[in-house]
Amino acid sequence: MDAGEITSNALKYPLTNFKKVLILGILIILSTLIIPGFLVLGYIFKIIKSTIEDSSELPEFEDWKTMFVDGLKVFTVLFIYSFIPWILIILGIWGAILPLLTVPGAGSLMDSSLSLNLISGISVVGLGLLLVINFIVPVAMANMIHHNRLRSAFNFKEIIGKIKKIGGVSYLIWYVIMLIIIWGMIYVSTFLIFPLLIGIIIVPLIILPYLIITLARSLGLLYIYEDSGHEYYRHSKQIK
Amino acid sequence: MDIGEIVSDAIKYPSQKWGKIIILGIILIIPIVNFIGLGYLFRVLKATFAGIDDVPEFDEAGELFIDGLKILVVGIVYAIPVFIIGAIISLIFGVSAGSTVSSFDMFAILAGSLVYVILAIIIGLIESIAIANMALYEGELGAAFKFSEVMDRISAIGWGKYIIWYIVMILIGIIAYLVAAGISILTFGIGIILVILVIAPYISVFGARSLALLFASSEEDQQAP
Numbered sequence: 001m002d003a004g005e006i007t008s009n010a011l012k013y014p015l016t017n018f019k020k021v022l023i024l025g026i027l028i029i030l031s032t033l034i035i036p037g038f039l040v041l042g043y044i045f046k047i048i049k050s051t052i053e054d055s056s057e058l059p060e061f062e063d064w065k066t067m068f069v070d071g072l073k074v075f076t077v078l079f080i081y082s083f084i085p086w087i088l089i090i091l092g093i094w095g096a097i098l099p100l101l102t103v104p105g106a107g108s109l110m111d112s113s114l115s116l117n118l119i120s121g122i123s124v125v126g127l128g129l130l131l132v133i134n135f136i137v138p139v140a141m142a143n144m145i146h147h148n149r150l151r152s153a154f155n156f157k158e159i160i161g162k163i164k165k166i167g168g169v170s171y172l173i174w175y176v177i178m179l180i181i182i183w184g185m186i187y188v189s190t191f192l193i194f195p196l197l198i199g200i201i202i203v204p205l206i207i208l209p210y211l212i213i214t215l216a217r218s219l220g221l222l223y224i225y226e227d228s229g230h231e232y233y234r235h236s237k238q239i240k
Numbered sequence: 241m242d243i244g245e246i247v248s249d250a251i252k253y254p255s256q257k258w259g260k261i262i263i264l265g266i267i268l269i270i271p272i273v274n275f276i277g278l279g280y281l282f283r284v285l286k287a288t289f290a291g292i293d294d295v296p297e298f299d300e301a302g303e304l305f306i307d308g309l310k311i312l313v314v315g316i317v318y319a320i321p322v323f324i325i326g327a328i329i330s331l332i333f334g335v336s337a338g339s340t341v342s343s344f345d346m347f348a349i350l351a352g353s354l355v356y357v358i359l360a361i362i363i364g365l366i367e368s369i370a371i372a373n374m375a376l377y378e379g380e381l382g383a384a385f386k387f388s389e390v391m392d393r394i395s396a397i398g399w400g401k402y403i404i405w406y407i408v409m410i411l412i413g414i415i416a417y418l419v420a421a422g423i424s425i426l427t428f429g430i431g432i433i434l435v436i437l438v439i440a441p442y443i444s445v446f447g448a449r450s451l452a453l454l455f456a457s458s459e460e461d462q463q464a465p
Contacts (some may be wrong), residue, residue: 010241015461031422040426041425041426044426075425078424078425078428078429081429082424082429124269124271127269127436131432131433131436133429134424134429134430134432134433137428137429137430138428138429138430163267175430178427178430179430179433179434181425182430182431182434183438185433186423186434186438187258187442190255193250194252194255195252208426211426211427212426212427214424215427215430219428
């Protein structure tokens with residue numbers, strides 16, 4: 001797997017049709033109304049799907065009903081995967097005493113629970129589980145989209161097999177590169193939001209959609225990379 | 241300083257040194273080591289009281305560790321009355337319900353929980369100032385239990401102002417949580433690592449700075465001629 005090629009392809013991909021990036025951005029802003037949120041996820045679904053099917057273009061914003069349903073599928077997969085770890089984490093936090101709000105604010109709830117080690121053990125296990133599970137979620141998601149069946153997101157044998165095919169280390173490298181890209185976005189966003197308030201508009205409208213389109217594209221490319229081999233990759237996927 | 245100034249100062253404060261924020265994030269996850277993290281938040285309180293606007297260092301980890309333990313102790317002690325009262329309430333309802341109608345048990349549990357939550361919030365309000373007071377006294381554990389002093393301090397800040405500040409902090413916490421959830425969802429869970437390692441410690445440092453500034457603001461007002 002050539003991480004460099006995948007990454008640069010994915011980063012250039014949104015530029016091929018910036019208008020669509022903006023449309024996605026508007027949907028993201030509207031996501032506070034919940035329904036557009038699922039449309040966003042549905043569009044991500046579409047990107048991964050069209051990438052797996054060898055397209056180099058950004059998919060259209062049509063077939064809204066299908067997009068909505070697909071968005072629900074994506075959300076459901078994420079929800080199911082994180083359900084158990086989150087239950088454990090919340091149990092750990094509630095088990096720890098609420099007055100241990102050492103510093104008011106959501107972040108401290110996590111600290112105060114972790115400090116009470118008896119019950120926080122549960123939180124830590126939950127946290128660990130969350131990290132492990134989130135490691136395979138991207139491939140699970142791609143698997144579901146490829147087979148177009150919700151069930152495929154939980155076909156562990158296939159998913160682990162796919163990760164092995166990509167190569168555990170290669171997958172890790174890809175994962176870390178994705179982390180760096182996300183981190184880059186967060187970093188830039190804080191600069192845009194805190195000093196110059198204009199970021200509050202620019203971030204969800206431009207940066208966020210750009211980021212998730214890149215990630216979706218990158219995941220799709222990763223998924224098909226091994227299947228088709230290097231040559232195929234050179235032909236159709238390249239973005240001039 | 242009014243609440244607006246406090247919050248805007250505090251929200252930018254951690255962004256000076258992202259490296260330290262990430263280190264804090266890592267520290268806070270590891271079970272026993274996380275006391276050092278709590279101690280670091282305590283150091284933020286102390287530094288702010290000393291008028292320092294820079295994010296503190298991680299040196300003298302032993303001191304940080306002990307400060308973290310002190311915070312734990314304060315938390316436990318303040319939790320005792322809540323536990324006791326909550327248990328009593330539940331017992332009262334439990335006994336009168338006998339062992340019959342299940343809907344009554346539900347009511348008992350709800351009532352007990354509600355009292356517990358309200359009590360926890362009130363105690364939490366007092367405890368935050370108590371810990372800040374302890375920071376003011378350079379970490380002297382007893383300072384957290386000088387109740388009359390703590391209550392005076394809250395009066396100096398103003399109960400109204402304090403509660404509004406508290407609500408603002410909770411709202412910011414909720415927004416941060418929603419942003420974190422959003423990032424995790426949009427990045428198929430990859431972003432969750434950043435949430436835990438970056439956003440959580442950021443909010444914690446923000447909270448500490450904000451608390452210290454609120455606390456210090458009452459001191460300024462008192463000294464004003």
